[in-house]
Amino acid sequence: MLLYSFVLIIGIILLALGLADLQRCRRLLRQGNWLVGIVVRLLEDQGADAKHYRPFFEIRTADNQLLTYEGIYGTSMRRWKPGQKAVFEYLPGQYPAVKMLSYWGIFWWPVLLLAIAADLIVVAAGYFLLSGYFQV
Known part of the structure; x- marks a missing residue:
């Protein structure tokens, strides 16, 4: 009991x-604030079985400040391509200031x-x- x-x-x-x-x-x-980020390059990590690719985003705020966001998880397939866009949530003064706006990314x-x-x-x-x- x-x-x-x-x-x-x-x-x-x-x-x-x-x-x-x-x-x-x-x-x-x-x-x-919702911002749009653009994939500028793919970061490569060597995993135990294969290479993993993570997106690296550049995001511009309304006051023209440049923010960057590295994808946390990589995949063995190139899911992202340079030039692709994604939506981010931006809260100035909080860590992390930028979060990718997706269901699992937020919740x-x-x-x-x-x-x-x-x-x-x-x-x-x-x-x-x-x-x-x-x-x-």
Whole structure:
């Protein structure tokens, strides 16, 4: 029983953190500036099995400031080509100041936290709700 109490508490904490981070992401989308970035070159990384390619973007702000963004993940296929464009979210004074505007680029962390929290809460709540039926 102590284990399931601990699992429930961890689930509730992760739920609170996930909801708080979801609010932060929504605030970012409301208050940030959307900018267009252009791939200027592909960065090559030698992986264990093959080369991986990551895009390197240049982004101009409204006040003509040049920002750069390196793709975090590489792929063995050249998914990006020089000259291709992507939309970014820009919030001056915050780190990182530029985020690629995509579902997983913005919401991956709250989705992960909420998914783990839901699993933990369902398992612990199920134990407490059904434990009376299985007492020996």
